[in-house]
């Protein structure tokens with residue numbers, strides 16, 4: 001059996017039982033975010049889609065949803081990047097190389113890659129949103145002939161908060177990628193843009209019918225980014241957004257992640273704007 005079949009069989013029979021994951025690399029990327037490279041027991045591949053997440057647990061304690069930030073084309077390991085915001089993530093930050101965590105998943109619907117083949121891609125990342133998008137960017141780089149032009153816009157509060165600094169420099173050097181970063185507050189060493197990420201969108205050069213825009217960031221960011229993308233005439237179904245909700249089971253059982261009767265852990269976290277518009281209240285009214 002291939003890895004994916006083994007994995008699916010495992011999830012099907014024991015959806016609540018975590019697999020063991022060994023941390024093979026751990027390092028701080030910024031003051032608050034730590035990067036983990038994880039190898040599953042038996043060295044099986046996670047076989048995820050970019051945009052999916054796993055439930056990460058510390059045995060005997062608790063678990064939390066974390067996006068996978070490596071590409072499925074990165075074999076033998078997968079990557080996570082975790083911001084220290086509370087009890088669980090603080091405990092996770094104390095772990096290092098050789099420590100074991102629990103892994104359930106992959107869960108959720110990822111970015112609609114099959115529909116995106118042949119299209120130009122505009123990626124818009126706000127803050128921690130670059131984490132799941134790194135998975136997509138790495139995937140596109142490994143399949144560059146399957147996609148058109150790629151533009152990446154990254155926004156964060158300060159230059160110190162920019163994630164994957166070395167990798168973003170490499171993305172900038174690649175001829176098939178056009179990249180632009182902006183910060184809300186600069187320091188003397190910053191030579192990029194200053195201002196909100198929305199200010200970069202009017203300047204992007206796209207053919208709307210041929211472009212998929214993929215947006216991940218905090219709600220306040222993606223709401224205003226969607227407004228700008230609509231002004232660019234990108235069709236609703238080609239605007240892709242990943243929603244972060246509180247999650248517990250990841251399996252459509254507990255209801256923690258529900259928006260308007262939709263279980264985000266099962267039907268999302270990735271949605272297109274046509275779907276978002278149908279979530280009355282929560283997303284649509286505040287988005288436009």
Ligand SMILES: Cc1cc2nc3c(=O)[nH]c(=O)nc-3n(C[C@H](O)[C@H](O)[C@H](O)COP(=O)(O)OP(=O)(O)OC[C@H]3O[C@@H](n4cnc5c(N)ncnc54)[C@H](O)[C@@H]3O)c2cc1C
Pocket residue numbers: 053064065066067068081082083084085086087088089090128131132243244245246247269
């Ligand atoms: C699909 C999905 C993917 C995610 N991917 C990542 C990721 O790649 N990296 C990462 O660092 N975090 C990610 N998160 C958020 C992460 O799950 C939470 O930060 C974590 O559960 C907080 O646990 P805690 O015990 O440390 O914090 P708590 O002590 O529970 O809370 C501390 C603070 O974080 C806020 N918080 C807690 N849970 C969430 C949540 N689910 N969403 C937003 N705010 C929350 C609380 O309101 C509180 O202000 C993701 C969440 C989801 C739903």
Ligand code: FES
Pocket residue numbers: 246247248249250251252253254255256257258263264265266
């Ligand atoms: S997290 Fe339990 S139903 Fe979605």
